[in-house]
Amino acid sequence: EELEKGGYEHFMLKEIHQQPQTLADCMRGRLSLEAPYVKLGGVDEYEKTISNAKRFIIAACGTSWHAGLIGEYLFEDLARIPVEVEYASELRYRNPIIQEGDVVIALSQSGETADTLAALELAKDKGAMLYGVVNAVGSSIARLTDAGSYIHAGPEIGVASTKAFTGQVALLTMMAISLGYKRGRIPNSYFHKLISELHNIPAKIERALRCEEQIKYIAKEIKDRQNALYLGRGFNFPVALEGALKLKEISYIHAEGYPAAEMKHGPIALIDEEMPVIVIATNRSAYDKVVSNIQEVKARKGMVIAVVTEGEKTISEMADYTIEIPDTEEPLTPLLSVIPLQLLSYHIAVMRGCNVDQPRNLAKSVTVE
Numbered sequence: 001e002e003l004e005k006g007g008y009e010h011f012m013l014k015e016i017h018q019q020p021q022t023l024a025d026c027m028r029g030r031l032s033l034e035a036p037y038v039k040l041g042g043v044d045e046y047e048k049t050i051s052n053a054k055r056f057i058i059a060a061c062g063t064s065w066h067a068g069l070i071g072e073y074l075f076e077d078l079a080r081i082p083v084e085v086e087y088a089s090e091l092r093y094r095n096p097i098i099q100e101g102d103v104v105i106a107l108s109q110s111g112e113t114a115d116t117l118a119a120l121e122l123a124k125d126k127g128a129m130l131y132g133v134v135n136a137v138g139s140s141i142a143r144l145t146d147a148g149s150y151i152h153a154g155p156e157i158g159v160a161s162t163k164a165f166t167g168q169v170a171l172l173t174m175m176a177i178s179l180g181y182k183r184g185r186i187p188n189s190y191f192h193k194l195i196s197e198l199h200n201i202p203a204k205i206e207r208a209l210r211c212e213e214q215i216k217y218i219a220k221e222i223k224d225r226q227n228a229l230y231l232g233r234g235f236n237f238p239v240a241l242e243g244a245l246k247l248k249e250i251s252y253i254h255a256e257g258y259p260a261a262e263m264k265h266g267p268i269a270l271i272d273e274e275m276p277v278i279v280i281a282t283n284r285s286a287y288d289k290v291v292s293n294i295q296e297v298k299a300r301k302g303m304v305i306a307v308v309t310e311g312e313k314t315i316s317e318m319a320d321y322t323i324e325i326p327d328t329e330e331p332l333t334p335l336l337s338v339i340p341l342q343l344l345s346y347h348i349a350v351m352r353g354c355n356v357d358q359p360r361n362l363a364k365s366v367t368v369e
């Protein structure tokens, strides 16, 4: 086992650090700077069905569901395709409206999650086409779906998902860009910018990982707190949810993720000097709004840890701690902003003496209801 950890103390840490490589693997052979630019295999005769889909329904659980939420922002923004993101466990017991012409995308690291499988069977009965975005090769979901793409993250051992999450987001990004291009929804110059920026993502993740020493310092400040709040907007709202999930899963600190603007409808009541608030403040379009959210937290003496774009000044002056990540095109920011949040939860859990790779009560793959 020590050998498999490759010199890292835990699988989770190894998997966090593997991300530059796993994302390069996920994009290899699928993305190029020349036509056809994006080529996802495994689609075959379903290419038309996917290109002409009236609607996507994304079904998933846990961290994969958070990747699905980012998918919703991506497909709607870049390809102008309506998307619904569903907890597979809810979808399967509702009487959902699923019709021919709908494409159901299942996101699953393991490919074995019982609720996701059951939701797919239901969608199949209703005539939808099934597309799997899966890590585990040959798994049940990979076999049940009509077409699909593996994310090529390699085995993920840590129960808390990290590299599978970024792999799923990268895959959905490639799909959204490609569909947007085919449907004429993305201006040519922007399309090319996104393609070349995706190529830069592995190196930028490498750079984002350099915040680790600083993260350890911040982790020391937070490790004895009872609660934490994560805020983000737009593409980074699901990242806030994912940051909170990572923290509660492995450190057992209660954490909530919220769209930053919703803070005033509830969580703001909880803010005092005991409450660390982790804010993802990289979004360009909602930047000013996030700045005012930070002011609201500071006015109530909350501790602000802000994830910002390199070189940012305004927020650095207001926040207690700022963590810098490289700049990128806005739809790609989740691939970078999640990195410090993964590291933060990891180091807090280690400092609290938790069993990081096998947290209590959780399973890597939930094959029962």
Ligand code: G6P
Pocket (backbone or CB within 6 Å): 061, 062, 063, 064, 107, 108, 109, 110, 111, 112, 113, 116, 159, 160, 161, 362, 363, 364, 365, 366
């Ligand atoms: C479990 C795991 C999570 C995972 C979720 C969905 O809860 O602990 O890390 O996100 O299942 O799993 P899947 O394999 O379908 O992505």
